[in-house]
Amino acid sequence: MRNHMRAGWFYSPSQIARYFPSRVTSLFNFPRLEFKDPIRILRQLNRHQWNMFAVGFAAWAWDAFDFFTVSLTVTELSVAFDKQPSEVSWGITVTLMLRCVGALISGSFGDRYGRKYIMIANLTAFIFLELGSGFCQNLNQFLAVRSLYGIAMGGLLGPAAATALEDLPYDARGILSGLFQQAYGVGYLLAAVFYRALVPTTTHGWRSLFWFGAGPPILIILWRLSLPETNHFLVSKSEREAREAQEHHEEKGSPLKAFLKLANSAMRENWMLFVYMVVLMAGFNSISHGTQDLYPTFLKSQLGFTPTQATVVTVVGQLGAISGGMTVGWLSTFTGRRLAMMVACVLGGALVPPYVLLRNNDLIAAAFFEQFFVGGVWGPIPVYLVELSPAVLRTFVYGLSYQLGNLASSASSTIEATIGERFPLAPTKAGVKRYDYGKVLGIYAGAVWAYILLFVFLGPEMTQDERNEEAALVLQFEELRAQGVSLLDIGAGRAKNIDESFEEKVEEKGHVQQIEEKTV
Secondary structure (H helix, E strand, C coil): CCCCCCCCCCCCHHHHHHHCCHHHHHHCCCCCCCCCCHHHHHCCCCHHHHHHHHHHHHHHHHHHHHHHHHHCCHHHHHHHCCCCHHHHCHHHHHHHHHHHHHHHHHHHHHHHHCCHHHHHHHHHHHHHHHHHHHCCCCHHHHHHHHHHHHHHHHHHHHHHHHHHHCCCCHHHHHHHHHHHHCHHHHHHHHHHHHHHHHCCCCCCCHHHHHHHHCCHHHHHHHHHHCCCCCHHHHHHHHHHHHHHHHHCCCCCCCHHHHHHHHHHHHHHHHHHHHHHHHHHHHHHHHHHHHHHCCHHHHHHHHCCCCHHHHHHHHHHHHHHHHHHHHHHHHHHHHHCHHHHHHHHHHHHHHCHHHHHHCCCCHHHHHHHHHHHHHHHHHCCHHHHHHHHCCHHHHHHHHHHHHHHHHHHCCCHHHHHHHHHCCCEECCCCCCCCEECHHHHHHHHHHHHHHHHHHHHHHCCCCCHHHHHHHHHHHHHHHHHHHCCCCHHHHHHHHHHHHHHHHHHHHHHHHHHHHHHHHHC
16 A cells, blocks of 8 residues: 555545445455465575564564563552552653654654664663663652653654564565564563562662663664664665656755655655554554553552562463464465454454453463454554555654554553542552552453454555565565675666656657547
């Protein structure tokens, strides 16, 4: 759907009339691909592609680790700052609200100058902001630091996703899209493990978890420095600059002017698609935050779980999310992205009651399977957004639509905590207040599952021709790069070929018009 939305929707009454009836039939227009097992698919990747995917995965995983350090320590932070959990949960909300600012800044730089150094800049910010979080002495200081962290967190996703996915073979994008998205689950898992290892056992408690989070980004930065830019970006950059130069009669054109010209055209042609992506991401972010952020508080406060018990349930749930993301992402290559996500919505919604109503160790299985489908519905999303985004604005549109969706869902945990406090339960033996968070979690999750199902059903998807075109381009770029051909030369050559093809079509059209005029 990158190419000016070939299916057409929301642009004229006739397009609307064609589009909506096709939503049912398009679900069963399966990609014409040979069914392959995951091992066979992953063997297609070479060393360059594995490195680019892995560094993007690592960056997104640690991004999630740093985010979840707050949701896992809400109880400890509320005691340290002498505040209610609903007040402390603003540390989650302000982070989510400001992520779109980071996506706007980072996406603009990433599409203009490259994915590499803006990704490194955001990782550098993580180091200082995680250290600063651990030194905060009151809630106001903590919220200020987490606000800045939200900008850095929002700025990382676009470059990390583009780095990880845009050079992959087409067949591998489904399964590795699911794995990439579950870097978020891996980050949650790591945060839960280190929460148990550091918070209850060290003298500094919750602070030690934040300080530890500042270390690994240094290693990821060094890794990214050792790798090149993505093939796709280098070719696209060279192509647009070469076309700008040709339009100025072979004189060197302005790279910035070339970028702005294409970016403006892409947004004008695809603005409604961008709006759809934001609306869709509001639902997706709501289901993840709505079922995960307040869940540790539900386990410890309402059910009386120990930190160890809460960690076990959390870890098992995230293992489910990782498994679901890879499984549904892989299947989406052969069933289509939308059908795979819709099936995950139905099954995830059916599992909400056991997720919030079961008690003791019975919750472990419920958490695994509910998060399997939360991760599963997310599995195709990275590659789905990449496929929908205009190529010239891939980092910007992907990152900003995702983060604006996050903005719309940013108050999820605060809403749940605040409404939950309207349903008090009997206090603990120590006099600690308890609230029925489970009731609110269940109602919220059920409503969001229905929302996602509706908008995925209404959404667009790549045609078979576009799938074939994308697969051929990725294969061509990587083969030429491996042969030592300059990616800049490839881009310049594509610009020349496109212009010559366009001129031939114009000449052919003019010739046909002359024949018609003579005939008349």
